[in-house]
Amino acid sequence: MEPVAVGLIGAGPWAEMAHAPMLARGPHTRLAGVWARRPESAARLGAPVFERVEELFDACEAVAFCVPPAVQAELGVRAARAGKALLLEKPLADSLEGARRLAGVVAETGVPTQMVLTLRYAAGTRDFLTRCAEIDPFGGHAANVSGSLMGDHPFATPWRLERGALLDVGPHVIDLLGAALGPITGVRAHGDPLTWVGLLLEHEGGAVSEASLCQAGVGELPPPSFAVYGRKGTAVLPHDDDDPLAVIAEEFARTVRQGGGHPLDAAHGLRLQEIIAEAESQVRTP
Known part of the structure; x- marks a missing residue:
């Protein structure tokens, strides 16, 4: 299976600890580049750094997100409309409205999606x-x-x-x-x-x-x-000390290459967001 070229959005601690090494180590994926709001942080990840997110989209066939939920909700829509498969962090968005919009665009475009719910891959x-x-x-x-x-x-x-x-x-x-x-x-x-x-x-x-x-x-x-x-x-x-990252990368690559969807997709992320939104409505939140 040809490695999937994945662009990474985000360059914070979790991107440095997990996403970048997971995507770069292969054999099922390769890290095609990084875009972050702070280019100096992106430069530490050992991949080409793009100044514009659209340039990252041009250099990859899939996009992984390691950014705050509100940013994922916004840029995930843009990536899906650019035809890119999405490797999404939890939660899907910062709000139920944002999650519905992202899941709706995914359904409309038909791009493959997968959530990084790390426990489920161990x-x-x-x-x-x-x-x-x-x-x-x-x-x-x-x-x-x-x-x-x-x-x-x-x-x-x-x-x-x-x-x-x-x-x-x-x-x-x-x-x-x-x-x-x-x-x-x-x-x-x-x-x-x-x-x-x-x-x-x-x-x-x-x-x-x-x-x-x-x-x-x-x-x-x-x-x-x-x-x-x-x-x-x-x-x-x-x-235990199971490392699920290799499994995440392999399953994402197969989802992209073979189709058929993944059970932990954006629609699943939306269902989780609906439960969280209902729970938040019952407790003190800002």
Whole structure:
């Protein structure tokens, strides 16, 4: 399979740590170039730097995003209309309106899309979901507690500091609970996304789950946890060192080259955004 030429939009810490090396290492993708609002940051990523985003589009067949959600929503529309496949970060946008617009343009243009929901590409997670399907699940819980909004943490970026855990880690947690217990049909939320927010999720088929999200922790904190309980047993997500990035790149390349879509596409990202928007409407947000 010919490597997919991918242009990268964004040059922040996560782009430097994950996206750029993932796309550059191959063999399924190659990093065709970078565009960022700060060219000096883009120059560190070891690929051609483009002054105009349209020039990046001309140099690639697909575009990966590592920018704030509002920027992804805006430039994702432009990339889709330029006919480029999209490798999208979570959340899809900063607002439900933006997510609907981006997903609508994707549907209109028919470009391939895939969401970087990193948990879903890890081997341990896939084994966990296989186990969930075997135990006839009726409930589960998840907790994601960190200090990533505190001090000089590299991910304490303006949009995260404004919107908190619900918009940042919420997509990961909601997505995985939905995959484990069935599509989510309802959500109830309480708390404050900037400190602690709790979710009660209702799933198709009658299962229920609970999630606790926090990015304002201090001191020694536990790793994220997921557990699902069923009539035939229990499934617990292991804590391992799976690196999902190679799998993300390979699956994206196959989505681009072979067609047929990907289950974690922009339409899936929109469904997650709808759940988050409903939860945000029930708790204190700016």
